[in-house]
Amino acid sequence: MGPRSKGCEMAHSSELSERERQVLEAVIHSYVATAEPAGSRTLSRRFGLGISPATIRNTMSDLEEKGFLFHPHTSAGRIPTDKAYRTYVDSLMRVDPLTGDERRRLAEDIQGGGSAIENILRRAAQSLGVLTQELGVALGPRLDRAALRQVELVRVSSDRLLMVLSLSGGAVRTIFVEVPGIIADEALIGVTIVLNERLAGLTLDQVRTSLASRLRDVATTPQAAELLNIFVQEGEQVFGRAAADPLDTVVLGQPSLLADKPEFASGERLRQLIELTETRQQLGRMLETRGGGPGISITIGNEHGDPRLEPFTVVTAEYNAGSLSGVIGVIGPTRMPYDKVIALVDHTSRLVSNLLC
Numbered sequence: 382m383g384p385r386s387k388g389c390e391m392a393h394s395s396e397l398s399e400r401e402r403q404v405l406e407a408v409i410h411s412y413v414a415t416a417e418p419a420g421s422r423t424l425s426r427r428f429g430l431g432i433s434p435a436t437i438r439n440t441m442s443d444l445e446e447k448g449f450l451f452h453p454h455t456s457a458g459r460i461p462t463d464k465a466y467r468t469y470v471d472s473l474m475r476v477d478p479l480t481g482d483e484r485r486r487l488a489e490d491i492q493g494g495g496s497a498i499e500n501i502l503r504r505a506a507q508s509l510g511v512l513t514q515e516l517g518v519a520l521g522p523r524l525d526r527a528a529l530r531q532v533e534l535v536r537v538s539s540d541r542l543l544m545v546l547s548l549s550g551g552a553v554r555t556i557f558v559e560v561p562g563i564i565a566d567e568a569l570i571g572v573t574i575v576l577n578e579r580l581a582g583l584t585l586d587q588v589r590t591s592l593a594s595r596l597r598d599v600a601t602t603p604q605a606a607e608l609l610n611i612f613v614q615e616g617e618q619v620f621g622r623a624a625a626d627p628l629d630t631v632v633l634g635q636p637s638l639l640a641d642k643p644e645f646a647s648g649e650r651l652r653q654l655i656e657l658t659e660t661r662q663q664l665g666r667m668l669e670t671r672g673g674g675p676g677i678s679i680t681i682g683n684e685h686g687d688p689r690l691e692p693f694t695v696v697t698a699e700y701n702a703g704s705l706s707g708v709i710g711v712i713g714p715t716r717m718p719y720d721k722v723i724a725l726v727d728h729t730s731r732l733v734s735n736l737l738c
Contacts, residue, residue, distance in 0.1 A: 396447065397444075397447075397449075397468070400432070400436075400440055401440055401443060401444055401447075401449075402472075402473060403430055404424065404430065404437055404440045404441060404444065405444055405449055405450075405461075405465060405468070405469070405473070406469065406473045407419070407424045407427075407428040407430060408424065408441070408444075408450060408459060408460075408461060408465070409461050409465060409466070409469050409473075410428070411423060411424060411427060411428075412460050412461055412716060413716055413717065413718050416642075416643045416644070416716060417458065418452075418453055418457075418458025418459055418460050419458045419459060419460070420457055420458040420459075421434040421435070421437040421438040421441060422434045423458070424437050425437055441459050444459075444465075445459060448462060448464050449461065449462055449464055449465040449468065450462065450465060460716075461715075461716075463681050463682035463683050463684065463715060466681050466682070466694070466715055466719070467681055467684070469719065470679055470681070470719050470723075474719055474720050474723075475720060476720050476723050476724050477720060477721075477724065478724065479724050479725065479728055483512060483725065483728075484728065486508065486512065487508055487509075487512065487725070487728060487729055487732055488732060490504055490505075490507070490508035491504050491505045491508060491729070491732050491733065491736065492736065497551045497552070497553065498521065498522070498551040498552045498702060498737060499521065499552070499553075499630070499632070501551075501733060501736055501737065502519040502521060502632045502707070502709065502733070503519075503632050505517070505519060505709055505729055505732070505733050506518055506519045506632045506633060506634045506709065507634045507635065508729070509634065509709070509710075509711060509725060509726065509729050510634025510635055510638055510711065511634070511635070511638070512725055513711050513713070513717075513718075513721065513722050513725050513726075514638055514713075515638065515639065515711035515712060515713030515717060515722065516633060516634055516635070516636055516638060516639050516658070516711060516712045516713060517633070517634030517635075517709075517710075517711055518631065518632065518633055518634065518664065518668065518695075518697075518709070518710060518711060518712050519631075519632040519707065519708065519709040519710075520630060520631055520632075520664075520665060520668040520669060520707045520708050520709075521552070521630030521631075521632070521707055522552070522702055522705035522706055522707040523669070523705065523706075523707075524548060524552060524554065524585055524705070525584065525585055525586040525589075526584050526585075526586065526704050526705060527548040527549050527552060527584060527585055527704075527705055528548065528549040528582060528583065528584055528703075528704075529546060529547075529548060529580055529581055529582065529583055529584070529585060529588060530547045530548060530549060530581060531546075531547040531577060531581065532544065532545070532546060532547075532573060532576040532577050532580060532581070533545040533547075533573065534558075534569055534572065534573045534576075536564070536569065537557070539562065539563045540559060540560055540561070540562060540563075541557055541558070541559055541560065542557070542558045542560055542564070542569075543555055543556075543557055543558075544556045544557075544558050544619070546585075548585070549702070549703050549704070549705065551702070551737065552702075552705075556619055556620075558611065558612075558615075558619060560608065560611060561607070564604060564608055565604055567602070567605075568601075568602055568604040568605040568608060569608070571601055571602065571605045572601075572605050572608045572609055572612075575596070575599050575601065575605075575609065576612070579595045579596060579599075580592075580595065585620055588616070588620050589616065589617050589620040589621050590617070592612060592613065592616035592617065592620065593613045593616065596609050596612060596613050596616075597613065630665070631661045631664045631665045631668065633658060633664075634711075636654065636655075636658045639654055639712075639713060639714070640654060642713075642714055644692065644714040644716065645714075650692055653689065653692055654692075656689065657689065657690070657693070657712070663689070667685075667687075667690070667695070668697065668708050669708075671695075671697045671699075671708050671710075674699065675699065676698070677696060677697070677698050677723050677726060677727055678695075678696070678697050678698070678708075678710075679694065679695070679696050679719075679723075680694065680695045681694045681715055682694065682715045692714060692715070693712050693713065693714065693715065694712070694713055694714065694715045694717055694719075695710065695711075695712050696710045696711050696713075696717075696719070696722050696723060696726050697709065697710030697711075697726065698710060698726050698727050698729075698730035699730060700730045700731075700733040700734045700737065701734045701737070701738065702734070702737035702738070703737070703738065709726070709729060709730050709733060710726045710730075711725075711726060
């Protein structure tokens, strides 16, 4: 379950002495727990490092010079930098297994109610957010490789049909189709049968690229033929919309869990949080780059390469739904309990995969 960094040079702890490693880890633990800059006396009392406050203070100065700690002007203490968190995640952190209560809570929350992939992801993001006290987040899978299980055509009005596509993994897509006039029930039923006979079992990408040839030789009534011709003419566009990148399938937990954290007490930081949660397409674009392999993916602060995301850490893992995949995880301030968060994200991704396989 080794963490993977995204878009950054990984910081290594090889430039640190053993004492510097111990002090850095103590500063991170102190700051994560209290949100207060850590001073040498506090570290000496809380962590029993076996060295004097003066030695701790000198070591913290060395760590600051190397870019691992930051010294706020209003405090005598120091706080970790993004480089410090990266070194902690890669080299210092020990991930403890989840407790039995945490495993049961996740299983109960995610399994309860509805097997559609959207419902599972929504419950998983909510539960993950509550247990980590961060913002749970998930992205629905890319659907171009999803197999089409069933097509249903529903009359909405005299000139509009709703096409309901049931896909592998429990996903459902609905597309409106414009028609020139009222389609008789018999023609609607006949076209539905043809679409299922000719298309079921194909991926959406296969349907999109071969629809015209698969429907061209169908013998049917004139009105049904007219409707089939609409699918032949517009099928690539219609099924292309169904298989589009899932930027609109971002699922969020409770943003209020982040709003209560001291990092977002200032108006500017709170505005950044609100903008992040309201811009689903930005989140979708960021999340869809994070799949592609097993393990945990972690991006910290300025590693995002996007100023709007610099206050945040994103921790995600890939889940699988048959041949499809997506990501699930949490977004929070860079000050987060990485060991606990990583264990919960990893276990949640496995639970979601098991439910969707």
